[in-house]
Amino acid sequence: MITRPVRERSVDEIVEAAAAAVDATGAEELALLSLSSSDYTDVLQLVTRISERFGSKHLTVSLPSLRIDTVSVSLMEKLKDRRSGGFTLAPEAATERMRRIINKFITDEQLLETARQIYSRGWVNIKLYFMIGHPSETIEDVQAIVDLCKRVLAEGRKVLGSKARVHAGVSTFIPKPHTPFQWVSLDSVEQINAKQDLLKRELRGSAFKLSWTPPEDTLLEGWLSRGDRRLAEVIYAAWKNGTKFDAWQDQRNFSAWTGAFASQDIDPAFYTHRTRGADEVFPWEHISNAVRRKYLYTDYQRSLSGEVRAYCRDNCDACGILPTYASARRDSPGLYWKCPELKPRQTINR
Numbered sequence: 001m002i003t004r005p006v007r008e009r010s011v012d013e014i015v016e017a018a019a020a021a022v023d024a025t026g027a028e029e030l031a032l033l034s035l036s037s038s039d040y041t042d043v044l045q046l047v048t049r050i051s052e053r054f055g056s057k058h059l060t061v062s063l064p065s066l067r068i069d070t071v072s073v074s075l076m077e078k079l080k081d082r083r084s085g086g087f088t089l090a091p092e093a094a095t096e097r098m099r100r101i102i103n104k105f106i107t108d109e110q111l112l113e114t115a116r117q118i119y120s121r122g123w124v125n126i127k128l129y130f131m132i133g134h135p136s137e138t139i140e141d142v143q144a145i146v147d148l149c150k151r152v153l154a155e156g157r158k159v160l161g162s163k164a165r166v167h168a169g170v171s172t173f174i175p176k177p178h179t180p181f182q183w184v185s186l187d188s189v190e191q192i193n194a195k196q197d198l199l200k201r202e203l204r205g206s207a208f209k210l211s212w213t214p215p216e217d218t219l220l221e222g223w224l225s226r227g228d229r230r231l232a233e234v235i236y237a238a239w240k241n242g243t244k245f246d247a248w249q250d251q252r253n254f255s256a257w258t259g260a261f262a263s264q265d266i267d268p269a270f271y272t273h274r275t276r277g278a279d280e281v282f283p284w285e286h287i288s289n290a291v292r293r294k295y296l297y298t299d300y301q302r303s304l305s306g307e308v309r310a311y312c313r314d315n316c317d318a319c320g321i322l323p324t325y326a327s328a329r330r331d332s333p334g335l336y337w338k339c340p341e342l343k344p345r346q347t348i349n350r
Contacts, residue, residue, distance in 0.1 A: 001179050001296070002289050004321045006313060006338040011046050015053055022059065029060040036090075037063040038075060039313070041335070047078040064088045068106045068114050076121050086167070087118045090129040093137075094144035100306040102134055103299075108148065112155055119156045125165040126152060132195045133173035133187040133218075136304065142195045145170065146202040153207055167209040170199060172218040176225055177284040178291065180299040186222045186272040189215045216254045220246065222272040223257075228283035231271075234260045292320035313338040 018030055030050065034040060043063075050061055061079060068089050076087075091111055092104050099105045118126055130145050149166050156164025172192055175181040187195075192215040203210045223231065234257075241256035261268045276282075278297065285293070295318070302309055310317045322329060322339045330342045 001291050001319075004289070004291060004312070004319065005325060008041055011042050011049055014046060015049050018050060019053060022054065022057070028058065029062065030054070031062045031064055033064060036067045038066045038072075044072075044074055044078060047075065051078065062086070062088070066090065068111050073117060076117060080121055086125040086127055087123045088127040088129065089114065091148070092129065092131055093134060093141065094130060094148040095141050097306060098134055098137060098141050098144075100308055101136055101303050103303060103309045105308045108151075111148070112151060115152045115155045116159070119159040119164060124156075124160060124163050125167060126156065127167040127169055128152065130168060130170045131173045132170055132199075133192065135175075135181060135184045139195065139198065142198055143202075145199060149203060149208065162207075165207055165209070167211070168199070168203055169211045170196070171213045172215070174218060174222045174225060177282065178287075178289050178296070180296045180303060182226075182282065182296065183276040183278070183280075183300055185275045186218070188273055189219070192218065214249070216252060219268070219272060220254075220257060223268055226271045228271075230264065230266060233264050234266060237263045288324075290321050290324035295319045316340050 014032070021027065022030065032040075032046065032050075037043065040046065047061065047063075050059075054061075063075075063079065066087075066089055068091060089111070091099070091106065092102055093099045096105070096107060115126055128149060132142055132145075134141075145168065149168050153164055153166045156166070172187065173181075174186060175184045196212050196215075199210055199212065223234075227234075237260035238257050241253070241259055243253050243256045245251035246253070258268070299309055312319075316322070316339060322342070325339075326342060329337060329339060330344055333341055
């Protein structure tokens with residue numbers, strides 16, 4: 001939501017940026033990053049150009065977080081000579097019900113067919129990216145992550161036998177500002193632990209790899225991303241208590257943060273563990289990203305009923321972006337904007 005309208009870099013710009021990075025670092029792996037890499041209009045041309053440019057460097061190219069419904073056989077073939085042994089897909093949730101709620105609807109069969117295509121082209125490992133803690137999630141939805149991983153592995157074993165691998169990357173959902181889920185609460189530590197314990201019990205063995213986010217990291221990110229101006233004093237108090245390199249697990253001092261909240265007489269659960277009312281004014285509302293609050297709330301209500309919402313690139317749903325950027329849209333017509341075209345302004349000569 002925060003990065004609307006859709007904009008795309010040119011192939012030439014990406015290739016030159018990649019060349020500069022490789023020349024400056026000597027790195028042997030290049031990742032083409034995006035929230036959904038295969039949505040890039042010219043992704044096939046880009047992968048071809050990257051392969052041609054770096055053909056002599058034995059560079060590994062990866063496309064993390066591909067949309068399962070847009071992964072093409074042609075793209076797999078382009079990447080085949082440069083695969084690193086892994087292919088990343090992001091179903092986000094393991095049941096069709098949950099995928100409707102988060103508006104990333106694909107069927108299980110679509111995912112399994114994509115897995116079959118990937119394994120049959122020689123990839124040994126498929127990484128599946130999920131989140132736990134989505135709105136309305138049940139423990140059965142978490143169990144479904146296990147079941148789906150096992151079904152994907154079964155497809156791999158039909159092709160590769162015991163060489164097939166599945167890596168499940170499972171992070172914890174944090175309802176972020178300026179999104180339809182800014183009204184919902186974050187899972188409690190007890191809920192997160194229960195869900196992670198289930199995954200750790202079930203996804204064992206050499207064919208599976210499981211990675212997850214520590215609950216303390218999730219809480220800290222939730223506080224900082226959803227907090228108001230009072231968090232400034234909490235951050236300052238935590239720094240005085242010795243927090244400096246919290247992203248490093250061996251340096252994390254979680255008690256310093258809880259102590260900082262206590263020193264300011266603030267309950268941290270106020271920011272993370274309560275559902276917001278429809279009329280609550282959020283501390284970030286003075287920041288405009290041009291997407292209307294009414295649109296976000298309507299989208300949130302539709303998600304609760306499991307209604308799949310329009311995909312922005314295919315059908316404009318009047319989120320509020322176009323009126324804000326109307327002049328820029330008129331001045332820059334073309335396909336790289338996915339918002340509808342606007343007529344040129346009419347002028348009256350007197």
